[in-house]
Amino acid sequence: MQVTFKVYRKDPEKDGKPGRSNYTMDVPDGATVLESLFKIRDEMDPSLAFRCSCLRGHCGDCMVRVNGSSRLTCTAKVSAYTQKGPEIALDPLRNVPVIKDLVFDWDAFMWNKIRAVKPWLESADLPANGETLVPDAAMRDLRKVMSCYQCGMCDEGCTVLPVDFDFLGPAALTKAYRFVFDPRNQDKKERLKIVEKPKGIWDCVHCYEADEHCPRAIEPTKRIVALRDEAFRVGITNDKVARHHQSFAASVKESGWLDEGRLAVESEGLTNVKGLMKLLPTAAKALTRGKAPIPYMHTKRPDADKIKKIFEKAEQVEK
Amino acid sequence: MKYAFYPGCVSKGGCPELYPSAVKVSEKLDIELEEMKDVACTGAGVLPQNISDPINARTFAKAERLGLPIMTICSTCQGVMAQANYRLKEDPDYRAKINREYLAEEGLEYKGTTEVKHLLWVLFEDYGIERLKPLIKRPLTGLKVSPFYGCFLRRPPEAITPTKDLNRRKSYLDEIIGIIGAELADISGKGKCCGFPILSANEENSLAMVAKHTGESKEKGADFMVTPCPLCHLNLDGNQSKAEAQTGKEIDLPILHLPQFLGLALGFDPEDMNLKRHIVSTDKVEKKVEMLS
Secondary structure (H helix, E strand, O other): OEEEEEEEEOOOOOOOOOEEEEEEEEOOOOOEHHHHHHHHHHHHOOOOOOOOOOOOOOOOOOEEEEOOEEEEOOOOEHHHHOOOOOEEEEEOOOOOOEEEOOEEOHHHHHHHHHHHOOOOOOOOOOOOOOOOOOOHHHHHHHHHHHOOOOOOHHHHHOOOOOOOOOOOHHHHHHHHHHHHOOOOOOOHHHHHHHHHOOOOHHHOOOOOHHHHHOOOOOOHHHHHHHHHHHHHHHOOOOHHHHHHHHHHHHHHHHHOOOOHHHHHHHHHOOOOHHHHHHHHHHHHHHHHOOOOOOOOOOOOOOOHHHHHHHHHHHHHOOO | OEEEEEOOOOOOOOOOOHHHHHHHHHHHOOOEEEEOOOOOOOOOOOOOHHHHHHHHHHHHHHHHHHOOOEEEOOHHHHHHHHHHHHHHHHOHHHHHHHHHHHHHHHOOOOOOOOOEEEHHHHHHHHHOHHHHHHHOOOOOOOOEEEEOOOHHHOOOHHHHOOOHHHHHHHHHHHHHHHHOOOEEOOOOOOOOOOOHHHOOOOHHHHHHHHHHHHHHHHHOOOOEEEEOOHHHHHHHOOOHHHHHHHHOOOOOOOEEEHHHHHHHHHOOOOOOOOHHHOOOOOHHHHHHHHHHO
16 A cells, blocks of 8 residues: 655754655555654665664654554554555654654653652661562552553643643653552652652643553553542642642531632632732622622531541541 | 432532523423432542542442432533442442441441433433434524533543443533534544643643633634533633633633533523523623524
């Protein structure tokens, strides 16, 4: 089948301006996108730059966007992308600094962020016999996370990174999970503090896109949610988030359901005059449009006392 | 056709226009609702699982006792409850533990049989589109509408498609726009996050998401956006002017709740659907709808 690959080009040694080169060739049945890229480089244009390593879908190095969606080119069959027409667009990932053509800056994309979560074990001194024994049950869950080969697909699927490239992202936060929950780690709270800073776990929208993108079913979003739940349990250290979560929890605990007016005010902080003033335009609009009842009332649900009992009991577990 | 109705906090709080619209539309469709008043907030993904699972199990046990499936009108309530329900159904030991430690004292037990369905799913799977079609008295012909699902009506998979044949759930909102006679103004972010969950932690990012989705919809020529999630509505409607200020671009896109959208097509007047309670003016939509009547 004749296929035209429309490949993103950028050469920092020339003018550095992005452009596109078209390469038309016969593609054999079953050929992958990566095999086609090899053919282009070997037979048509030796100046084309792209990355690859394992050639079997296990390293993530060859990830590019194929017709707009991120794919590992070594496992992506050409025939899967030609149903609508014999043209395939190949681009580097979105919102990532491009070095040359399809080669983008992995340090900026992921490795610097993984480094930022201190991806190593900090444990107390080894016992005299030189080994720390860990029950297998504790490691079973971590082994799943350790099977991550850092392909970056979760970061590519992330909803937050396109609006804020400084967000740590699911790959690095999943790496953080691996060390926060390692029983050999000596100070869980200190580790949590790193990811509780702005651009960390509390900036995640928990939209589950990362889980949908992960080729290893590691479920990065669930790992981030677990980190947040753990932070809630041991005490949230991000002040703004702590106020919001404490207010939310208090209102459900006391009345059975959410008091949104109280949440808005308490999230800003009762002594934060500037923050509270910021709420006024929204509150004024809500009042004029009849969105908020006057006078503002929040009543307990029937059975609020029973709900409170369950809430309090659950809070006490594992404390 | 009867449901244990779980309206959620926001339909009576920040989006008070939603609750009455949903009730009126259900009445019109002969969907009988028994409102669950003595149950708790789902936790909305804010409360940790160790707290929200027991209080959601209590809700499921109450519905089970009524012998009714639960109907929600909020993607977030739906998603949080569906995930909790999945854990409780799939793991009998976990369910037994929750029953023993939290529900037994009240004389409740969750046996794992309650279904939780959003109104949008109810329409397609229980009510039936063929039954709905003849009730559409005012097809919204000529209006362009963008869908916006709310994450939890699309992901995670165990909450949306416990069996493969339910994959269609991910396109129900697109389908209903066509069924109601409106034109689809499709947007790339319809299944993405609206930004609401990080409004408190990072308002700038949250508003950037609002601007992205509403801006794209506007560029596609949409008259309005429709959402089955009141939390998306709070951000996309309530904070649209802030998003405009942040990006310096005018958007001015009305956002309708799913029941309001259905209600207009069923023949209700815009006033009945409380459109005036939105922050972004719905005047232009109302005029177009009135011209159809």
